[in-house]
Amino acid sequence: MAKAPRQVEDADEKALAVPAAQPPVEVRPPDVGAVKTVAGGLPAVLHAFKHVLGEAGPWRGGKLLWKINQTDGFDCPGCAWPDPSHRSVNEYCENGAKAVAEEGTRERVTPEFFREWSVARLAGQSDLWLGKAGRLTHPMVLREGATHYEPLSWDEAFALVAEELNALGSPDEACFYTSGRTSNEAAFLYQLFVRQFGTNNLPDCSNMCHESSGTGLSETLGIGKGSVTLEDFDHAQAIFVIGQNPGTNHPRMLTALQAAARRGCEIVSVNPLPETGLNRFKHPQEVLHLLGPGTALNKLFLQVRINGDVALLQGLGKALLEREAKAPGTVVDRAFVEGRTAGFDAYAAHLGTVSWDDVVEQSGVPREQIESAADILARSERTIFCWAMGLTQHRNAVGNVQEVVNLTLLRGSIGKAGAGVCPVRGHSNVQGDRTMGIWEHPQPAFLDALEREFGFSPPRHTGLDTVATLKGLHDGRVKVFFALGGNFLSATPDTEFTAEGLRRSRLTVHVSTKLNRAHLVHGRRALILPCLGRTEHDVQATGRQFVTVEDSMGMVHASRGAVTPASEHLLSEPVIVARLAHAVLGARSKVPWLSLVEDYDRVRELISRCIPGFEDFNRRVRESGGFALPNGPREGRFPTPDGKAHFTVHTMPRLKLEPGQLLMMTLRSHDQYNTTVYGLDDRYRGIHQGRRVVFLHPEDVKARGLSAGQKVDLTSHFQGQTRVAREFLVVPYNIPRACAATYFPEANVLVPVDSHAEKSRTPTSKSIVITVAPSTVSAALLPAGTPDVARPG
Numbered sequence: 001m002a003k004a005p006r007q008v009e010d011a012d013e014k015a016l017a018v019p020a021a022q023p024p025v026e027v028r029p030p031d032v033g034a035v036k037t038v039a040g041g042l043p044a045v046l047h048a049f050k051h052v053l054g055e056a057g058p059w060r061g062g063k064l065l066w067k068i069n070q071t072d073g074f075d076c077p078g079c080a081w082p083d084p085s086h087r088s089v090n091e092y093c094e095n096g097a098k099a100v101a102e103e104g105t106r107e108r109v110t111p112e113f114f115r116e117w118s119v120a121r122l123a124g125q126s127d128l129w130l131g132k133a134g135r136l137t138h139p140m141v142l143r144e145g146a147t148h149y150e151p152l153s154w155d156e157a158f159a160l161v162a163e164e165l166n167a168l169g170s171p172d173e174a175c176f177y178t179s180g181r182t183s184n185e186a187a188f189l190y191q192l193f194v195r196q197f198g199t200n201n202l203p204d205c206s207n208m209c210h211e212s213s214g215t216g217l218s219e220t221l222g223i224g225k226g227s228v229t230l231e232d233f234d235h236a237q238a239i240f241v242i243g244q245n246p247g248t249n250h251p252r253m254l255t256a257l258q259a260a261a262r263r264g265c266e267i268v269s270v271n272p273l274p275e276t277g278l279n280r281f282k283h284p285q286e287v288l289h290l291l292g293p294g295t296a297l298n299k300l301f302l303q304v305r306i307n308g309d310v311a312l313l314q315g316l317g318k319a320l321l322e323r324e325a326k327a328p329g330t331v332v333d334r335a336f337v338e339g340r341t342a343g344f345d346a347y348a349a350h351l352g353t354v355s356w357d358d359v360v361e362q363s364g365v366p367r368e369q370i371e372s373a374a375d376i377l378a379r380s381e382r383t384i385f386c387w388a389m390g391l392t393q394h395r396n397a398v399g400n401v402q403e404v405v406n407l408t409l410l411r412g413s414i415g416k417a418g419a420g421v422c423p424v425r426g427h428s429n430v431q432g433d434r435t436m437g438i439w440e441h442p443q444p445a446f447l448d449a450l451e452r453e454f455g456f457s458p459p460r461h462t463g464l465d466t467v468a469t470l471k472g473l474h475d476g477r478v479k480v481f482f483a484l485g486g487n488f489l490s491a492t493p494d495t496e497f498t499a500e501g502l503r504r505s506r507l508t509v510h511v512s513t514k515l516n517r518a519h520l521v522h523g524r525r526a527l528i529l530p531c532l533g534r535t536e537h538d539v540q541a542t543g544r545q546f547v548t549v550e551d552s553m554g555m556v557h558a559s560r561g562a563v564t565p566a567s568e569h570l571l572s573e574p575v576i577v578a579r580l581a582h583a584v585l586g587a588r589s590k591v592p593w594l595s596l597v598e599d600y601d602r603v604r605e606l607i608s609r610c611i612p613g614f615e616d617f618n619r620r621v622r623e624s625g626g627f628a629l630p631n632g633p634r635e636g637r638f639p640t641p642d643g644k645a646h647f648t649v650h651t652m653p654r655l656k657l658e659p660g661q662l663l664m665m666t667l668r669s670h671d672q673y674n675t676t677v678y679g680l681d682d683r684y685r686g687i688h689q690g691r692r693v694v695f696l697h698p699e700d701v702k703a704r705g706l707s708a709g710q711k712v713d714l715t716s717h718f719q720g721q722t723r724v725a726r727e728f729l730v731v732p733y734n735i736p737r738a739c740a741a742t743y744f745p746e747a748n749v750l751v752p753v754d755s756h757a758e759k760s761r762t763p764t765s766k767s768i769v770i771t772v773a774p775s776t777v778s779a780a781l782l783p784a785g786t787p788d789v790a791r792p793g
């Protein structure tokens with residue numbers, strides 16, 4: 001059984017009749033120690049082995065590490081960072097090792113486990129405890145009014161979903177969520193099933209992370225993906241890393257940054273918190289290097305205020321234009337701008353109206369530092385701009401991304417080796433799922449291809465994205481919620497609002513490998529459908545199968561499981577989708593669902609006929625390392641309506657805070673991947689054995705009469721509504737004044753469902769106005785499951 005401490009040993013089930021939506025308050029406050037100055041090194045190696053060997057054991061664990069990210073192995077289920085074409089025997093990072101340890105665990109969540117644990121008691125456990133409970137082994141159902149999940153057969157499970165879906169008044173009363181782990185094959189079948197069923201309600205995790213990148217890039221460059229490859233990092237003269245913490249969220253990116261720094265590439269990082277991974281790095285595989293001080297990565301760190309990015313990026317543009325005015329033809333790439341772009345004059349005119357005072361005040365970065373960064377940009381002929389959710393989760397997130405594009409175009413830094421834009425994706429196949437058609441807003445050409453190939457009329461109206469799904473569940477328009485992977489409840493904003501919506505539904509279904517909080521906040525009936533992990537053998541009628549994924553840089557490659565499945569009762573995701581489609585659609589569908597999943601080549605053959613770039617898919621994906629999808633901007637072609645890349649103009653957002661208010665961002669700890677919590681430490685930031693902390697500037701702590709280590713409640717303020725998250729420990733930290741940072745998902749309860757980015761509708765998890773006050777409830781008095789939301793009237 002799980003090794004993590006139980007937080008509610010003998011909770012009174014009656015008191016917990018409605019299972020809690022949030023993890024319980026930690027009984028023991030976290031320890032706060034020194035912030036680390038170097039990432040990687042021996043501690044990374046030791047933590048990786050501790051997790052893998054401790055959870056999966058030496059034999060299974062060793063096999064997993066041997067095969068992770070190898071051409072004949074499986075793709076890491078962690079992030080979407082690409083693999084190099086020449087691989088070493090250890091192509092993984094500490095967090096990749098933790099991800100496979102989670103999947104490879106020897107612990108099992110069996111029907112006996114569910115007999116012992118009611119849903120309400122499970123909800124009183126921490127996220128760590130739930131995750132450590134082990135792999136799900138059987139399909140389970142929670143019947144109406146029941147307190148415990150019980151086993152059922154796969155046929156019964158599919159029949160139950162079919163009964164609920166076919167009883168709906170409209171296909172639009174169901175939503176079908178996808179997490180970024182889903183393979184291309186499963187995703188393609190899933191969207192095909194959903195569209196034959198009759199809806200485009202296909203929200204996904206991309207709605208919550210890089211939707212702003214997709215929107216911002218599509219409008220300006222004609223494609224919603226980055227333009228660089230991993231090889232470009234070998235040629236860049238400057239790399240800007242903005243709103244991103246690769247040391248924790250994409251650790252192998254540090255290898256690319258280290259190689260770049262060693263050959264003289266200048267790295268500029270932009271974040272509200274100085275992140276250890278961008279400071280110094282010791283490559284765990286360089287044995288001699290482990291004893292030294294590590295490689296310095298940052299040439300320059302710009303400590304931007306939360307959501308001060310537009311101001312900073314405009315300041316950089318302004319500084320470049322001022323240099324150009326002094327020495328015409330030396331900074332702006334005139335040939336590129338005049339031949340390949342549109343909108344430069346309006347952009348330059350707008351920057352002429354922007355004042356340096358505003359730039360400095362709104363960005364929080366001194367002018368001299370902005371000038372230094374502009375010098376780096378001006379002397380670099382080949383610059384890569386990387387970013388992650390520090391740019392994409394604000395109201396003006398699309399503007400953030402497009403200001404990056406403006407700088408890229410100004411310097412003509414795209415369409416050549418060593419240059420371009422690089423949104424770094426989180427979950428391993430989040431980009432591939434979108435390519436496969438997981439989108440509430442599909443392109444007409446894609447729907448035409450489905451119509452041609454499968455002989456049905458796909459729905460043409462826009463479906464529900466994640467935010468719209470939350471609202472639809474809440475107001476009763478959405479009655480069935482199906483999730484292919486993920487932890488929807490914890491990943492989404494406004495936790496209590498989401499939970500209320502899920503509780504109102506008729507049926508919630510989760511395809512999962514492990515137990516998580518989303519299984520515990522459910523509809524009238526609920527199903528858990530356990531699936532194979534990516535690390536496991538997938539054997540179908542024609543033999544062992546492989547699946548494919550697309551990394552953050554548009555490379556498609558194969559992933560082959562390496563170990564025996566955790567249970568003989570597991571089905572693969574493609575098989576679950578195919579059997580579900582067969583059960584739901586019956587004679588309405590001419591697609592040979594069951595035969596398709598006897599051999600995944602048959603699915604790939606269909607993909608090759610429907611999606612441009614996948615021609616000859618089955619042959620090309622068998623080549624070592626896979627193949628690259630077409631990418632116009634990479635070659636200097638911009639598939640926009642006029643064939644040009646576009647400069648855009650954005651009003652600088654202004655921070656408006658009432659006295660005492662702070663702007664809060666959520667972030668991830670080092671022992672975490674998305675909603676999965678691997679441990680309770682965030683060792684680079686010096687936090688140990690706990691997660692309920694709030695990072696504040698020391699002067700902000702003092703100004704509020706607070707002290708380090710004090711327990712406080714956080715209240716968010718949005719359109720007259722307040723939401724409260726209780727019992728956080730104050731940690732004075734190197735963060736700009738008037739800013740605060742807390743961990744996701746604990747602070748999601750503070751993120752209002754209606755607070756999302758313009759155009760992309762990405763929740764603004766990094767721009768939440770809060771106040772902080774001494775805690776009014778002691779941990780001992782706060783029963784697990786206490787709702788933490790208060791709204792007026």
Ligand code: SF4
Binds near residue numbers: 251
């Ligand atoms: S960098 Fe990402 S993909 Fe690579 S091993 Fe680490 S978590 Fe996995």
